Structures are given as C-alpha cells and as structure tokens.
Amino acid sequence: MFYSNSWTKCLICLIFITSGNSECPIPQVEGNQNVVLTNDALLKNDFPEGSEGTFQCANGYMKEQGSERITCTSGEWSTLELICKKKDCGAPKEMPHLTYEFNKEGTLFGATARAICDKGYQVQGSSYRQCYATGWSGRSRCEVVTCEEPIDIMNGMISEKPAKQFPEYGDVIQYSCDEGYTLIGNKSIQCNEDGEYNSFLPECKVSGRHHGIGEHDINAVTTNAAAVGSVICIVIAATLIVLFVVLCFHKKKGSYQTGEDSRRKEELLQFQNDLS
Incomplete structure (x- = not known):
C-alpha cells in the first residue's frame, strides 16, 4: 500500500513535469503581414499541450483559404494554413460626367x-x-461649369439667352443693337469650360442712317464732291491760263509805249533844232 501511493505520487509528478515541458510559446507569424492573432489568443499567457492558437486576416484583408487555427503538440505549433488576400472595393459608384x-x-x-x-x-x-x-x-x-450673369450693353440689349441666371458651359448669349445703331464685334458670346466667355462684349455704335444720311445719300454726296472738285480744277486751270496771257500782253504793251516815247523825244529835239 505504501509503495502504491508512492508510485502514484511519482507518476503525477512525472505527468506534471512532462506537461510543463510540452507548453508552446506564444504563437508568432513571421513574414506574413496579412495575418494576425485574434484578441483571445493575445490575452493568453500559457499554451499547454493540445491548446490552440487562433488567427485572423489583418485589417483590409479577407480569408481566401485555409484554417485559422494551429495546435500545440509536443511543445511545437502546427503549420498555419490560413491565406488572406486584399479586399476589393470594386469600382466606385458611377456618376454622370x-x-x-x-x-x-x-x-x-x-x-x-x-x-x-x-x-x-x-x-x-x-x-x-x-x-x-x-x-x-x-x-x-x-x-x-457656370459663367457670370450676362450684362446689357449700351444702346443695345440681350436678344437671346438661356432661362437661368448663370449660363452653363456651352450656353450662348445673343446681342442686338437699338434702331439707328450698328453692332461692332461678335453678336454672340459663349460660356467656356474655364468659366469665362469666349469673347468680349460687342458694342453698339451710332450708324449714318441714324442722322438721315443713308448709304445712297453718302454715295450721292461722294459723286457730287468729285464733280465739284473737277469743276474747281478746271476753273483754276483756266484762271492760270488767263493770267499768263494777261501778263504776256502787259509786257508787250510796255515795250511798245517805251518805243513810242523815244521817237517823240527825237521829234521834239529835231523841232527845237529847227527853231534855232
């Protein structure tokens, strides 16, 4: 009986010692950043023979295949077979443009x-x-993209525009002038992709017809002016010719009178000599 109790105690001690030597260290995952220990496994301090260690995929990864568990056998862990892959967000939701x-x-x-x-x-x-x-x-x-609200122009108006306060990309604004004025520049401007208009605003300038002088009248005035100019040129040319003739005649007349006066002087001298 004494020997039986002694052997029993020895066997228990042997089992305890053997069990203590069969504990596994804290599970580690080397070279695999896609797998981590679960919180339950992290909270354990001892991993005796036959205990399990549990793993899970890291944040942003999902299980592809394999088991999440390993087992402690004879102080060593079994091989982890869990394989994780990156999660796929898929294409973002489609939106217009x-x-x-x-x-x-x-x-x-x-x-x-x-x-x-x-x-x-x-x-x-x-x-x-x-x-x-x-x-x-x-x-x-x-x-x-939108452009600034279009503005009116002096002596003109916006004749056509979109039915919104701020024109959008591609919208066109048409301008026209009041009666008696002529539009200078582009009659339309368009909203560009940068939020600016593609052209400066046009201007409305007073036209000749506004003063009662139409195109026909302008042509008539031009023709009359040309005719008057021709007449003036002719008159000037005729006047020059007349002046030339008069000057020539005056020169000749002076020479004749000078000759006549000389002869009279000679006759007067001869008459005086005869009296002597």
Whole structure:
C-alpha cells in the first residue's frame, strides 16, 4: 500500500513535469503581414499541450483559404494554413460626367483613384479617393461649369439667352443693337469650360442712317464732291491760263509805249533844232 501511493505520487509528478515541458510559446507569424492573432489568443499567457492558437486576416484583408487555427503538440505549433488576400472595393459608384483614374493597385485595399470630370465640368467633393477596409473614402461628383450673369450693353440689349441666371458651359448669349445703331464685334458670346466667355462684349455704335444720311445719300454726296472738285480744277486751270496771257500782253504793251516815247523825244529835239 505504501509503495502504491508512492508510485502514484511519482507518476503525477512525472505527468506534471512532462506537461510543463510540452507548453508552446506564444504563437508568432513571421513574414506574413496579412495575418494576425485574434484578441483571445493575445490575452493568453500559457499554451499547454493540445491548446490552440487562433488567427485572423489583418485589417483590409479577407480569408481566401485555409484554417485559422494551429495546435500545440509536443511543445511545437502546427503549420498555419490560413491565406488572406486584399479586399476589393470594386469600382466606385458611377456618376454622370465622372470617371476615375486608378493607380497600380486598381480597386484593391490601399488603392487610390483620381476623379476626372468631362470637359465643361468640375469636381465637387473628393478629388482623390482611397480603398479602405470599409470601402472607398469620400464622395465625388461633377458639376457643370457656370459663367457670370450676362450684362446689357449700351444702346443695345440681350436678344437671346438661356432661362437661368448663370449660363452653363456651352450656353450662348445673343446681342442686338437699338434702331439707328450698328453692332461692332461678335453678336454672340459663349460660356467656356474655364468659366469665362469666349469673347468680349460687342458694342453698339451710332450708324449714318441714324442722322438721315443713308448709304445712297453718302454715295450721292461722294459723286457730287468729285464733280465739284473737277469743276474747281478746271476753273483754276483756266484762271492760270488767263493770267499768263494777261501778263504776256502787259509786257508787250510796255515795250511798245517805251518805243513810242523815244521817237517823240527825237521829234521834239529835231523841232527845237529847227527853231534855232
């Protein structure tokens, strides 16, 4: 009986010692950042023979295949077979006039996407979005570009415009002038993709017809002026000719009178000599 109790105690001690040597260390995952210990496993301090360690996929990853559990056998852990892959956010929700440009990660966890709007539209919200474990961050939409409210012009008016306060990309505003005025410049302006109009405002200048002088009258005045100019030229030419003739005649007449006076002087001298 004494020996039986002694052997029993020895066997219990042997089992205790053997069990103590069969404990496994805290499970570790080396070279695999996609897998982490569960919270339950992290809270345990001892992993005796036959205990299990549990793992899960890291944030942003999801299980592809394999078991999440390993077992402690003879002080060593079994091989972890859990394989995790990145979550796929999928393509962001489609929106009018909006497309996305993705980086090399595509739509997988950690990827970024740049929002791009069609011509004449601009991004509102997030210009860049990122794929998180919960899905895409932020929101993006494209809104049409608008221009400033069109203004009236002096001596003219807006003859046609869209039925909105602020014209949108592609909208056209038409201008016209009051009666008696002529439009100078483009009669229409268009809202561009940069929010500016494609042309300066036109101007309305007073026209000749506004003063009672039409195109026909202007042509008539021009013709009459040419005729009057021709007459003046003729008169000037005739006057010059007459003056020339008069000057020539006056010169000849002076020479004749001078000769006549000389002969009279000679006759007077001869008459005086005869009296002597």
